[in-house]
Amino acid sequence: MMKHLLSMDQLSSADIVTILDTAESLRSVTDRPIKKLPTLRGRTVCNLFYEASTRTRISFELAAKRLSADVINFSADSKSSVAKGESFKDTAWTLEAMGVDAIIVRHGSSGAPHQLSQWVKASVLNAGDGQHEHPTQALLDLYSMREHFKDLEGLKVAIVGDVLHSRVARSNVKGLVTMGADVILIGPPTLIPPQAATWGARIGYDLDEVLEEIDVCYLLRVQKERQSEQLFPSLREYAALWGLDSRRLARMKPEVLVMHPGPMNRGVEIGADVSESPRSIILDQVANGLAVRMSLLYLMLGGRSEDGEVFE
Amino acid sequence: MSRYLLRGGRVIDPASGVDERRDLLIEEGVVASTGATLDEAGAEVIDVAGAVVAPGLVDLHTHVREPGREDEETIASASAAAAAGGYTAICTMPNTDPIADSAAIVEKVWALGREAGLVEVVAAGALSKGQRGEKMADIGEMVRSVARVRLFTDDGHGVQNSLFARRVMEYLVTFDAIYAEHCEDEALAAGGMMHEGERSMALGMRGIPSEAEELMAARDIALAKLTGCRLHLLHISTAGTAEIVRRARAEGVRVTAEATPHHFSLTDAELESYDPNAKVNPPLRTEEDRAAIVGALADGTIDAIATDHAPHALEEKDVEFQYAPPGMVGLETSLALTLTELVHPGHISLTRAIELLSVGPSRILGLPQGGPLTSGDPAHVVVFDPDGEWTVDPARLRSLCKNTPFVGRKLRGRVLHTFFAGRLTVRDGVVLAGELV
Numbered sequence: 227m228m229k230h231l232l233s234m235d236q237l238s239s240a241d242i243v244t245i246l247d248t249a250e251s252l253r254s255v256t257d258r259p260i261k262k263l264p265t266l267r268g269r270t271v272c273n274l275f276y277e278a279s280t281r282t283r284i285s286f287e288l289a290a291k292r293l294s295a296d297v298i299n300f301s302a303d304s305k306s307s308v309a310k311g312e313s314f315k316d317t318a319w320t321l322e323a324m325g326v327d328a329i330i331v332r333h334g335s336s337g338a339p340h341q342l343s344q345w346v347k348a349s350v351l352n353a354g355d356g357q358h359e360h361p362t363q364a365l366l367d368l369y370s371m372r373e374h375f376k377d378l379e380g381l382k383v384a385i386v387g388d389v390l391h392s393r394v395a396r397s398n399v400k401g402l403v404t405m406g407a408d409v410i411l412i413g414p415p416t417l418i419p420p421q422a423a424t425w426g427a428r429i430g431y432d433l434d435e436v437l438e439e440i441d442v443c444y445l446l447r448v449q450k451e452r453q454s455e456q457l458f459p460s461l462r463e464y465a466a467l468w469g470l471d472s473r474r475l476a477r478m479k480p481e482v483l484v485m486h487p488g489p490m491n492r493g494v495e496i497g498a499d500v501s502e503s504p505r506s507i508i509l510d511q512v513a514n515g516l517a518v519r520m521s522l523l524y525l526m527l528g529g530r531s532e533d534g535e536v537f538e
Numbered sequence: 539m540s541r542y543l544l545r546g547g548r549v550i551d552p553a554s555g556v557d558e559r560r561d562l563l564i565e566e567g568v569v570a571s572t573g574a575t576l577d578e579a580g581a582e583v584i585d586v587a588g589a590v591v592a593p594g595l596v597d598l599h600t601h602v603r604e605p606g607r608e609d610e611e612t613i614a615s616a617s618a619a620a621a622a623g624g625y626t627a628i629c630t631m632p633n634t635d636p637i638a639d640s641a642a643i644v645e646k647v648w649a650l651g652r653e654a655g656l657v658e659v660v661a662a663g664a665l666s667k668g669q670r671g672e673k674m675a676d677i678g679e680m681v682r683s684v685a686r687v688r689l690f691t692d693d694g695h696g697v698q699n700s701l702f703a704r705r706v707m708e709y710l711v712t713f714d715a716i717y718a719e720h721c722e723d724e725a726l727a728a729g730g731m732m733h734e735g736e737r738s739m740a741l742g743m744r745g746i747p748s749e750a751e752e753l754m755a756a757r758d759i760a761l762a763k764l765t766g767c768r769l770h771l772l773h774i775s776t777a778g779t780a781e782i783v784r785r786a787r788a789e790g791v792r793v794t795a796e797a798t799p800h801h802f803s804l805t806d807a808e809l810e811s812y813d814p815n816a817k818v819n820p821p822l823r824t825e826e827d828r829a830a831i832v833g834a835l836a837d838g839t840i841d842a843i844a845t846d847h848a849p850h851a852l853e854e855k856d857v858e859f860q861y862a863p864p865g866m867v868g869l870e871t872s873l874a875l876t877l878t879e880l881v882h883p884g885h886i887s888l889t890r891a892i893e894l895l896s897v898g899p900s901r902i903l904g905l906p907q908g909g910p911l912t913s914g915d916p917a918h919v920v921v922f923d924p925d926g927e928w929t930v931d932p933a934r935l936r937s938l939c940k941n942t943p944f945v946g947r948k949l950r951g952r953v954l955h956t957f958f959a960g961r962l963t964v965r966d967g968v969v970l971a972g973e974l975v
Contacts (some may be wrong), residue, residue: 313853313856313857314857314858315856315857333858334860335858335859335860335861336741336742336743336812336859336860337741337742337743337812337858337859338812338858338859340811340812341812341858341859355742356742356743356860357742357743357744358741358742358743359742390739393742396740396742419739421735421736421739421740422739424736424739424740425740
């Protein structure tokens with residue numbers, strides 16, 4: 227396995243299958259009375275978060291703990307050395323000096339994990355960088371899709387909304403295209419620049435046109451400030467044209483999956499009833515995130531056990 | 539003052555149409571005589587066989603950080619870096635702290651340049667007070683000051699208000715001074731960190747579209763036509779801008795243009811490493827743009843290679859890409875990059891290279907630096923080995939800052955000696971600062 231996980235570009239379809247298969251094996255740990263494996267005992271994992279996060283940070287923390295690693299949480303907030311003016315590099319070196327084995331980083335600046343990986347000896351896992359990538363989200367999304375559809379090849383996935391600013395979209399398109407899925411990006415051209423076509427996805431502006439053909443409808447979070455940037459006239463108009471409401475859901479295939487990386491804006495990109503419908507697997511995505519992150523830490527830090535006893 | 543006899547070099551002097559092996563005698567600050575084989579006559583002989591002897595280089599676009607950020611670059615350190623790079627004149631940009639928008643500041647810059655004594659320091663003045671694009675700077679007072687300012691610019695910012703741009707152009711006609719524009723429509727470019735295109739989209743970085751540059755270039759050309767003002771376009775970087783300039787010149791508009799070594803050497807592929815040293819404004823563009831800039835340098839559309847030398851302290855560049863200021867140093871790599879990227883691959887001749895690095899920029903500023911190098915002319919001379927290989931090593935750069943994406947690059951072409959007004963400022967690649975004045 228690779229030393230760092232910075233981008234979905236690094237992963238072949240075989241790598242992705244290994245990560246998802248390992249996640250599936252580790253999933254069973256969660257169902258045990260004692261939810262812990264000794265694999266990463268004595269290893270230290272640091273969550274280095276320069277941006278607010280709930281699910282990703284907690285998910286990584288829990289994943290590391292389930293594998294018996296020691297976990298440090300560092301939030302670059304008003305109480306940290308960052309507030310005193312410490313640079314990103316100095317913070318990285320400080321953590322390195324304390325002997326961490328892996329740094330899970332979230333940062334508002336695209337490429338920050340890439341830079342970090344050049345400064346430290348520890349493994350770096352990208353937990354979301356600017357508008358660049360969020361590879362663990364893409365992997366848990368692939369895992370969630372694979373739970374329902376045996377084969378990702380040929381799967382028709384619509385990714386709807388703000389592709390331009392979305393690291394989730396970038397990582398998902400790369401992962402899906404690698405796995406042979408058929409990806410359609412849907413939204414207004416202000417949110418889906420034509421260059422996105424070079425990723426191997428189709429581009430469409432009309433959600434209604436693709437409703438009947440898709441297997442997965444992946445909705446991206448619409449950030450409220452996009453309205454003030456004049457990327458669309460109003461949240462109301464956005465919801466009318468690209469929001470998934472129950473009327474649209476009714477037109478889709480009965481086995482369609484509705485997905486969302488969270489946090490949701492109910493009533494904008496997703497109707498409240500749609501998010502709670504049986505077709506929604508939004509909470510499964512969260513649960514699967516834990517397994518996928520355990521899988522990555524296991525593969526990247528633990529390696530395969532010599533006696534094969536890890537999973538028991 | 540010493541007498542030097544440059545023996546056996548290939549003299550390339552575009553201003554007099556000379557390209558031949560001949561000797562050059564330098565005496566009392568001027569070229570005393572030239573000829574196939576000159577008598578030593580008590581002069582110190584410097585063997586320059588195999589090297590090129592050319593008029594001293596002129597940089598239209600140097601950011602010194604004095605006054606304000608002397609930790610990053612002083613006029614003395616920029617002068618040393620310039621001399622090491624073969625320059626005998628630099629035009630300093632006004633975005634210092636305070637901004638060079640009054641006679642007092644440009645005179646100070648000029649005086650510090652004289653004190654350093656390594657190159658002619660030509661101070662550019664700001665177009666507007668504080669470079670805010672609202673009120674005219676003290677243009678006439680700067681023109682009439684001892685600094686004799688002839689080029690005005692708000693470089694770092696484009697002038698956003700078209701009416702203000704027009705008024706300043708009209709006013710500059712009084713002095714036949716130059717309106718130099720940093721072409722950037724700030725609304726279109728807002729928040730941009732690199733060229734907008736496939737790569738910015740893939741890297742998740744907000745882009746600066748080519749149109750942000752092209753719209754302002756086209757506007758300024760229209761206004762130059764309207765007002766009759768001399769217009770100079772700084773660091774043009776796109777295929778579209780090159781074409782806009784080409785058409786305007788064909789129409790007879792008084793417009794000149796410059797391009798930087800990084801825009802003819804690098805593309806936005808450099809950004810894939812997220813190296814803040816590759817962050818620059820205007821941004822590194824696509825391969826198509828790079829090739830178009832090379833074409834425009836070759837066919838005469840662009841008049842000058844200018845460095846846009848922009849020193850930044852290590853702590854400012856060694857941060858997340860998003861937070862790093864744009865800019866890179868360039869005085870010590872420009873000649874070698876011109877030779878390596880343009881001359882050796884056959885895109886332009888050595889003569890054209892010297893036109894772009896010396897004759898063209900010196901004509902724009904009205905300096906004697908660009909030659910001719912005939913009897914009685916001031917001896918601003920660079921001697922370089924066009925094939926000498928060297929590797930860019932930050933520790934050996936004279937600039938106080940080392941922010942360049944060319945670190946570790948092997949380049950072909952090195953400066954051997956530089957003469958500024960007949961005085962050796964660089965000998966065998968070593969700056970002779972200590973021996974001066």
